Amino acid sequence: MTAKEKDQQIEVTILNAARKVFVQKGYDGARMQEIADEAGINKALLHYYFRNKEKLFLAIFVEALESFIPKIGEILQDNSSLFEKIEKITEVYINMLKLNPYVPMFILHELQNHPEFFIDILQNKGGIRPMKVMEQLQKEVNEGKIRPVDFRQVFVSVISMCIFPFAAKPLLLGMLFNNDEAAWDIFLEERKKFIPQLIKESLKVK
Known part of the structure; x- marks a missing residue:
């Protein structure tokens, strides 16, 4: 060697x-x-x-993001429908967070200090370009299939609903799941379907 x-x-x-x-x-x-x-x-x-610990964690964090972010970029650019994209993104995001549950808190910490680091990973390395999805959403609005809505609200809502359970796990696990990890895992699997359905219902034309 x-x-x-x-x-x-x-x-x-x-x-x-x-x-x-x-x-x-x-x-x-x-x-x-x-x-x-x-x-x-x-x-x-x-x-x-x-x-130091921060440099070690950063290496793990970058490794996790670089295996995950390109998948999101691919989904945003593929030919699936708007709601299929939301379903795929939700599943990929939750799967990544299950494997790397420490990521949300580190993101919240580092976003305050190094936002340019995340912009570089998301846009330059991950190919995160939301224009195609924005156009899909506007097309659905123009055709009367969904109500008028700001794409940014939808995007932030999906990501937030994926991240929050992991960021608040110590509180939620004890308060709502009696520290039952098996029940928690079932909840996360159900959430993969719950979030897209909630978004879909919220965008329906009344």
Whole structure:
């Protein structure tokens, strides 16, 4: 094994360990020593590869987004109908958040400090261009199929309804699910259908 291959192997080991600790403890609760222990290395070596917790988390965060954002870009540009797009986006978003439940809180934190970072990932790397969906929505309005509505309201509503359960999980799990993780998972699966249906019903012409 070359030195470069060994470095890559250690980085993968660290990232896998960190991902596990972040899922269990959250960003604020995770400690570098715990991550080092999980990876089976000493803390000094961990700091050699990632100087601090934020840089380590950022590496995991970017990895998660870069595997997810292009899928959203593809859905926005494909030939499916407006409501099929909403269904697909909801499913992809919730699936990503189930695998990476630490993402929402980090997004909320970093959006205040580095909004340009997200714009770069969404538009330049992810190909997020909502114009086609905006045109589809306007066409449906013009044909009298849905009521007039600002696309931005629809877009923000879908994303917000996907993210909020994950951001508020500690509260919701205890208050509404009696800390039953199995019931929580069922709720998330049901939400994949509930959100698109709610949006569809809200846009119906009365």
